[in-house]
Amino acid sequence: MGTGVTDGGELKKVVVGGYCVGCGACAALDPAIQMRFDDMQRLGAVLPVDRKPSLAAAQSCPFGDGNPDEDEIAQGLYADPEIRQDQRIGRHLKTFGGWVEEGAFRERASSGGIGTWLQCELLSKGLVDSVLNVAEVDVAGGEAPLFSFTVARTRDEVVANAKTRYYPIEMSEVLRFVLETPGRYAVIGVPCFCKALRLATRQSPELADRLHFVLGIVCGHLKSGAFADSLAWQCGITPDELTGIDFRSKLAARPASRYGVTVEGLRDGEPITLTRPMEGLVGANWGHGLFKYKACEFCDDVLAETADAVVGDAWLPEYDGDHRGANVVIARSRTILELLEAGAREGRLRLDMLTADQVAASQAGGLRHRRDGLRYRLKMVDDQGDWRPRKRVEPGADHLSPSLRKIHRLRFELGQKSHAAFEQARKSGDLNEFLGVMSPLIAHYESHMHPSLFRRCVNFSLRKVLALRARFSRA
């Protein structure tokens, strides 16, 4: 496959085309590139105007055309004789479902806590000196960002940064820290960030020498900062009052997948915290893809195929019943596998062997969207004659029925329209402006997703209206 983009100017195609996911890898290697939030609360690279970005920056971009793809990178990294390849989940030594038994890892985490546990294990076993993960930022009401990458040096610091953040964050600052500060580091990131790190290590001997472990997080898609604002606003805290958010509050006596959101803010100058279930909030349904980066519509890695291990939610019936949450875990590196297996032997982890099929089933929706759906989106861009990044699937439409094509078009539209709709609402200070635009679009999308259910609901409502009218006309 690719040997790397051959001109720093290639990065412009990514940024101008809207395919920048805001990882910050390019900015770490080229100080003239800035990472900034746009009006729609998406982080992205701002390229220098007086010269081309450096070649190293362009060759670190996960969306740079011609840069090595996930298959090529993983092939170079994971050559263990027992490694197996699967087109959906990537290379793997073993695959598990489970959670952390010891301490409060599971309680404090988004799902089973194995993501945080692995980072702590790498520190305690002396395999790394620091971990790059994501921390809450102390802000006054309405300030951003709410979260950012940080350098955690102790177990306590790692544990304090548990929980996944559906929020724009970027790595340029922490990577510059690594470049300036010798040591052994582990880092955790969504799949495209892991790919960017692997590409960046090919450009920088210091990064290659210092980044000892890359841990992955399964990823459906990334959200703009407006996702946090909109959830908080629907809970009764306006964007100007918001000071913090937990996107994954575990709610007792409910399935793990029916989690809640906790928002913190200021009301009349006084701190206030509110928790409520996610269902019913506009944007809470991940299938709707509200506030999604455009780049995520053109991504084909769900399970961080270039990471030494990846953790995700065990969205499987055998785990979902327990509100405390569980992970799916894929081990690709022998060292990580040994840590996991030792943890299970010592009773510190609960690990069940899963098959690749089970892991893929836990992410079935994401995989369909990023394989079948992606092929169709690539074709749509090609039909318009626009540039787009090269992907591991071929463009096409014939594999989808006309109704599925329509669903993919509507879903794409939902995601892209949500950005401007929310920005408009934020400017006018009226949440209804956002809800008024999105609710009919969501209803239209749902009518195509569940036509018979939708028809049954409409018929039921019609029957009710007719019955009420008959009653009132008799009276």
Ligand SMILES: Cc1cc2nc3c(=O)[nH]c(=O)nc-3n(C[C@H](O)[C@H](O)[C@H](O)COP(=O)(O)OP(=O)(O)OC[C@H]3O[C@@H](n4cnc5c(N)ncnc54)[C@H](O)[C@@H]3O)c2cc1C
């Ligand atoms: C944008 C996004 C989309 C996701 N989509 C899916 C999905 O479709 N399917 C699925 O199964 N799981 C998805 N996840 C992962 C899921 O939310 C859980 O995080 C995962 O199951 C790991 O749980 P844990 O309990 O082991 O993690 P925890 O123990 O809670 O640890 C999470 C670790 O990740 C770090 N972190 C948090 N946010 C980020 C971030 N944005 N980037 C890098 N590091 C971060 C934290 O600092 C912490 O160290 C997504 C996560 C993110 C951030």
Ligand code: SF4
């Ligand atoms: S390297 Fe990351 S931040 Fe830079 S252009 Fe590519 S996606 Fe955007």
Ligand code: SF4
């Ligand atoms: S969906 Fe893909 S591009 Fe988007 S954040 Fe996740 S890994 Fe990155």
